[in-house]
Amino acid sequence: MVEFHTSLAWEIGHKRRKLTAMKVAVCVKQIPDPADPGALDEATKCLKRDTKLILDESDSYGVEMALQLVDAAGGGEVVLISMAPNSEVNGLRTALAMGADQAILVSDDALAGSDALGTAKVLAAAIQRAEPDLVLAATESSDGYTGTVPEQIAELMGLPSVTFAKSIVAADGTVNVQRQTEAGYDDVTCPLPCLVSVTAGVVEPRYPSFKGIMAAKSKPVDEVTIADLGIDAGSVGWAGAGQEIVAVEEAPAREAGEIIEDEGEAYQRIVSFLDELKVI
Amino acid sequence: MSVGTIWVLAEVAEGGVASITHEMLAKARQLSDDVVAVFGGDGASIAEEVGAHGAGSVLATGDLGGALPGPSIAGAMAAAIAGGAAPKAIMVGTTYGGRDVAGRLSVKLDAPVITNIVDLADEGGLVGTEPIFGGASNVKTKFTSDKPGIFLIRPKSFEAEATGGGAAAVSALDVPDLGATGTAVVTNSFVEASEGPKLDEAAVVVSGGRGLGESDKFELIEGLAAKLGAAPGASRAIVDAGWVPYSYQVGQTGKVVKPDVYIAAGISGATQHLVGMKGSKTIIAINKDAEAPIFGVADLGIVGDVHKVLPQLLEALNARG
Ligand SMILES: Cc1cc2nc3c(=O)[nH]c(=O)nc-3n(C[C@H](O)[C@H](O)[C@H](O)COP(=O)(O)OP(=O)(O)OC[C@H]3O[C@@H](n4cnc5c(N)ncnc54)[C@H](O)[C@@H]3O)c2cc1C
Numbered sequence A: 001m002v003e004f005h006t007s008l009a010w011e012i013g014h015k016r017r018k019l020t021a022m023k024v025a026v027c028v029k030q031i032p033d034p035a036d037p038g039a040l041d042e043a044t045k046c047l048k049r050d051t052k053l054i055l056d057e058s059d060s061y062g063v064e065m066a067l068q069l070v071d072a073a074g075g076g077e078v079v080l081i082s083m084a085p086n087s088e089v090n091g092l093r094t095a096l097a098m099g100a101d102q103a104i105l106v107s108d109d110a111l112a113g114s115d116a117l118g119t120a121k122v123l124a125a126a127i128q129r130a131e132p133d134l135v136l137a138a139t140e141s142s143d144g145y146t147g148t149v150p151e152q153i154a155e156l157m158g159l160p161s162v163t164f165a166k167s168i169v170a171a172d173g174t175v176n177v178q179r180q181t182e183a184g185y186d187d188v189t190c191p192l193p194c195l196v197s198v199t200a201g202v203v204e205p206r207y208p209s210f211k212g213i214m215a216a217k218s219k220p221v222d223e224v225t226i227a228d229l230g231i232d233a234g235s236v237g238w239a240g241a242g243q244e245i246v247a248v249e250e251a252p253a254r255e256a257g258e259i260i261e262d263e264g265e266a267y268q269r270i271v272s273f274l275d276e277l278k279v280i
Numbered sequence B: 001m002s003v004g005t006i007w008v009l010a011e012v013a014e015g016g017v018a019s020i021t022h023e024m025l026a027k028a029r030q031l032s033d034d035v036v037a038v039f040g041g042d043g044a045s046i047a048e049e050v051g052a053h054g055a056g057s058v059l060a061t062g063d064l065g066g067a068l069p070g071p072s073i074a075g076a077m078a079a080a081i082a083g084g085a086a087p088k089a090i091m092v093g094t095t096y097g098g099r100d101v102a103g104r105l106s107v108k109l110d111a112p113v114i115t116n117i118v119d120l121a122d123e124g125g126l127v128g129t130e131p132i133f134g135g136a137s138n139v140k141t142k143f144t145s146d147k148p149g150i151f152l153i154r155p156k157s158f159e160a161e162a163t164g165g166g167a168a169a170v171s172a173l174d175v176p177d178l179g180a181t182g183t184a185v186v187t188n189s190f191v192e193a194s195e196g197p198k199l200d201e202a203a204v205v206v207s208g209g210r211g212l213g214e215s216d217k218f219e220l221i222e223g224l225a226a227k228l229g230a231a232p233g234a235s236r237a238i239v240d241a242g243w244v245p246y247s248y249q250v251g252q253t254g255k256v257v258k259p260d261v262y263i264a265a266g267i268s269g270a271t272q273h274l275v276g277m278k279g280s281k282t283i284i285a286i287n288k289d290a291e292a293p294i295f296g297v298a299d300l301g302i303v304g305d306v307h308k309v310l311p312q313l314l315e316a317l318n319a320r321g
């Protein structure tokens, strides 16, 4: 777990007057409930999405981080950015209830079938509207887990970026990020405005309070179409996806193994099994 | 048979060329007779090793001076392509650095990325295979334009293979002006200490999950791992709970492991865990719930309590000396 160092928070608190208010845009994906596994639509080869969508848990970390950064900066605003079908706001309401101030939702039938690049084009255009100092996203979503959208957004917006953040501190026009690496982590500094993608566990997301849930109902959600964003329908959706699924196949199943109920002796079977495998 | 030029993003780990790079070079060689390693660093430092694994040449940017490398490498690749280079495919590892390169390059070329690929085949055009639903199904995808195909490849998808080739010829890859996009800088690198075999290289992996009940009980996993010369691993549930560092995590957002033997204790077998260990040669699972999905992939499944089975197992192994 990453602690927001109390001494640092104190220091930032003291510099408060010097810091300008911070505007943070957070990408939040609304996804089908992962507890309800879903299936691929035979005809469209896409995940079926016919139930209410919820806030992707991966994005709750970005929302919490944004709230804490704005708090540490002594003021500002958290703007949610989402692209979802059917004017879906259920997941946005959860994030607004956590404390975000407002949301921009892009919902347009022309977006069906968008690949990650198409999604990034739409999100980048929506983020541009908010003119944030910092853009946050999760390193990867829970349902599509392409993991390329954040970096694509950064490139489209001409922003520097730091991916895989496990802690973020913002001060004096820069962010200092601990970035997960194969071996440990790197300290990375990056000037604002920039994009940072956060890993699960960067902060502990708060639960929306009752007061927050009530307040969320009246917070502004600006719903826009791709035409509003000046995006051409040919560059997104099915038309824009430069890839095609040629087949969906069942993977060969593993052969059923030997299952035994432990009655106090099962460990012996593990020992003999490891013996057979020449591990011991 | 050759599909045309294939670029492979070369990365280094602990001084040497990363295993994922070796793996991708091996696959690229099967598909193409013109395999180029592209490197964000000093080309001479990897020329011999990538040459021995099948790269005919190296395109290298030279030292990037502390900048986070993604934008520089993607920028240099895009500039080379604009200048006439025409790779058919660009293979990039699903690593911390690799995804940055693939995402940025995709925008520069206005071309999509096919992600989470575990196999690549020439079926009248390159087709990538991506496992979904924890590997229960495979989706095969191809590109519809003739732009270079960017593939993000999962680690451990292919067998690395030394070809005995000589040092690859190095040429320079110019990094264009990146403007603001190149301004993220690494100021310090920290390595988390770890003992014993590396998780993604160990022949035996012993992993623990939430079924261990509490943080202290991870000792059972460490004890068994030490006894078997294995690497300890973990499910995300106990990484998120702070019992063990992230570097222990096996699965979709952690490490992909393919040991000879994988022992899962108190792990339910969520799809995101399965994609990280399903390729293990032999899987042993201990779980008190006979319905746990982990038993669906286990060669030996023990329906029982880890707090009983693990100490007994350890004692029996100790008794053998
Ligand atoms: C099984 C499967 C495989 C797929 N394979 C590919 C593929 O190989 N290549 C490809 O280009 N597309 C692929 N797609 C499509 C891709 O998932 C969608 O285009 C999706 O809209 C964007 O991708 P993601 O969720 O994977 O993004 P990721 O890059 O994983 O998302 C990272 C973060 O970006 C933000 N974000 C992403 N989408 C939104 C959104 N709609 N609203 C707000 N914030 C968002 C969130 O913070 C999210 O956590 C696949 C989809 C599925 C279901």
Ligand SMILES: Cc1cc2nc3c(=O)[nH]c(=O)nc-3n(C[C@H](O)[C@H](O)[C@H](O)COP(=O)(O)OP(=O)(O)OC[C@H]3O[C@@H](n4cnc5c(N)ncnc54)[C@H](O)[C@@H]3O)c2cc1C
Pocket: A034, A058, A140, A141, A142, A143, A145, B208, B209, B210, B211, B212, B213, B234, B235, B236, B237, B238, B249, B250, B251, B252, B253, B254, B255, B265, B266, B267, B268, B269, B270, B271, B272, B273, B276, B286, B287, B288, B289, B292, B304, B305, B306, B307
């Ligand atoms: C986007 C995304 C990415 C993810 N990536 C990963 C990933 O990389 N790796 C990963 O592991 N997970 C990942 N997850 C999380 C995954 O979905 C599961 O939540 C997680 O793997 C569960 O961990 P677990 O099996 O330890 O815990 P649980 O699912 O809680 O299972 C605990 C198991 O222990 C058993 N048990 C309890 N007590 C005992 C006992 N005394 N003796 C024996 N057995 C006992 C129970 O029967 C149960 O099956 C990801 C999830 C998402 C949404």
